Structures are given as C-alpha cells and as structure tokens.
Amino acid sequence: MSALLEVDKVEAGYGAVQVLWGCDMVVNKGETVLLLGVNGAGKTTLLRTLVGLQPCRGGAIRLAGEDVTGLGPDARIRRGMAYMSELGVFPTLSIAENLRLGAYGASNAEARRRAEAMYQMFPALAQKRRSAAGSLSGGQRKMLGLAKALMSGAEMIFMDEPSSGLAPVFVTQVIETLKGVIGGGTSLLIAEQNIAFLELADRGYLMDHGKMAVSGTRAELESSDAVRRAYFGVGAEG
Numbered sequence: 325m326s327a328l329l330e331v332d333k334v335e336a337g338y339g340a341v342q343v344l345w346g347c348d349m350v351v352n353k354g355e356t357v358l359l360l361g362v363n364g365a366g367k368t369t370l371l372r373t374l375v376g377l378q379p380c381r382g383g384a385i386r387l388a389g390e391d392v393t394g395l396g397p398d399a400r401i402r403r404g405m406a407y408m409s410e411l412g413v414f415p416t417l418s419i420a421e422n423l424r425l426g427a428y429g430a431s432n433a434e435a436r437r438r439a440e441a442m443y444q445m446f447p448a449l450a451q452k453r454r455s456a457a458g459s460l461s462g463g464q465r466k467m468l469g470l471a472k473a474l475m476s477g478a479e480m481i482f483m484d485e486p487s488s489g490l491a492p493v494f495v496t497q498v499i500e501t502l503k504g505v506i507g508g509g510t511s512l513l514i515a516e517q518n519i520a521f522l523e524l525a526d527r528g529y530l531m532d533h534g535k536m537a538v539s540g541t542r543a544e545l546e547s548s549d550a551v552r553r554a555y556f557g558v559g560a561e562g
C-alpha cells in the first residue's frame with residue numbers, strides 16, 4: 325500500500341498553549357483510518373492543522389509525497405483534500421445547491437454527473453433534492469455533508485465527529501452510509517469519540533493529551549488496554 329497522507333512530528337497550538345506534541349500518522353491510498361480520543365484530546369486541532377486551517381508549528385505534512393506544510397487550505401483542497409465539518413452544510417440552500425457547491429471547479433455537466441452518483445448512493449437525499457438542507461434530520465444532514473465532500477472528487481477526506489449531536493439511531497445510519505463509501509478508492513480519516521466507528525476502520529490511532537498513545541490495526545485497537553481504559557474504564561484486569 326502506498327501512503328497518501330504522511331504526518332510527521334506535527335506540532336500545533338493556540339497562542340501560548342501547545343496542543344499537538346509531535347503527532348505521527350499515515351493514511352494509505354483507499355484506506356479508512358479512525359482517530360479516536362476523548363473530549364479535548366486534540367482531534368479537531370489535528371484535522372484543522374492537516375487541512376491548513378490551523379498553523380503547523382513544527383513537523384511536516386505530505387500529500388502524495390508532496391510537502392504541503394506551508395500551503396494554505398485552498399491549495400491543499402486543489403491538491404485533493406476535503407474537510408467535512410458540522411458547519412459544512414448551508415441550511416437555507418437546497419440539497420441540490422449544497423451538492424453543486426461541493427463540486428467547485430467542476431463544469432456544470434460534471435457536477436450533474438457527480439450529483440446523480442450521490443443520489444444513487446444516498447436515496448434519502450434524492451427524494452428531497454429541492455428541499456432546504458435545514459429540513460433534513462440530523463443523520464440526513466451528516467449524509468449531505470459527506471456527499472458534499474465526495475462531490476469535490478477529493479482523494480483524502482477528513483471527517484470531524486460525524487456522530488456529534490446525533491441520537492444513537494442516526495449514528496447507526498451514518499455508519500451504514502459510510503460503509504457504502506468505503507472501498508470506492510477515497511481515503512478517509514475520521515475523528516471520533518464514539519468507538520462504534522472502529523468497525524469501519526482498517527487502522528486507527530488513539531490520541532491522548534495531544535499525542536498518539538496507540539496506533540494499530542482495528543483488531544489491535546480493539547484489544548488495546550489503553551483503548552479499553554479510555555473508553556470503558558477498564559484495563560487488562562477488567
């Protein structure tokens with residue numbers, strides 16, 4: 325497998341406060357990687373640093389072998405990164421309009437082709453394509469955010485807490501939707517507090533106080549004492 329994203333000893337913070345302490349990470353082409361960590365571990369800060377929304381104070385970030393550490397978010401997006409945050413959907417615009425905005429840079433014909441592919445993948449959005457995004461349920465709104473990120477044709481998609489604010493039934497819906505995206509060639513880095521997302525991942529990292537505490541395959545994370553302690557309050561003895 326070849327590396328698409330390489331994160332090498334990345335440091336970042338806010339003012340005098342350092343949040344990331346030498347984070348290393350790799351996402352291979354077509355791989356789904358889960359970034360686990362409790363509230364405040366530094367997941368959002370890492371994702372924002374990777375897409376260029378937060379300055380990188382040390383270390384390096386490479387995309388497909390190219391050093392992008394000094395590039396702004398616009399240049400990183402042009403090189404194939406997309407960031408799905410909670411605020412990525414415009415509630416007053418229709419679903420079709422939101423999708424069109426996701427395909428910036430593409431011709432109208434190409435954007436229509438991609439939108440049709442999205443409606444096939446997300447039938448719930450197809451039924452409501454003319455409705456305002458604000459009329460969607462929480463789970464459907466996350467699907468629209470994901471579809472919008474996929475509309476960009478990005479190779480590397482960063483998702484910040486797709487489960488946040490959702491009732492458990494919608495979390496299940498988002499996980500099922502993501503299963504339909506995985507395997508299509510896109511690389512996904514999903515930052516989550518919810519360990520249920522581990523079932524989607526090829527590999528994962530556990531972040532703790534701005535450092536990578538554990539990294540490994542899904543099976544290795546599932547049997548990791550550090551993950552059990554962070555998530556279930558038990559160690560090997562528990």
Ligand SMILES: Nc1ncnc2c1ncn2[C@@H]1O[C@H](COP(=O)(O)OP(=O)(O)OP(=O)(O)O)[C@@H](O)[C@H]1O
Nearest residue numbers: 338341343361362363364365366367368369370517
């Ligand atoms: N704008 C900011 N200014 C100062 N400190 C911040 C800022 N944003 C985040 N932090 C601090 O950085 C640390 C990491 O926060 P971050 O949001 O990256 O963690 P997280 O793992 O994504 O948590 P959450 O799940 O709550 O989003 C926390 O201690 C937080 O208080």
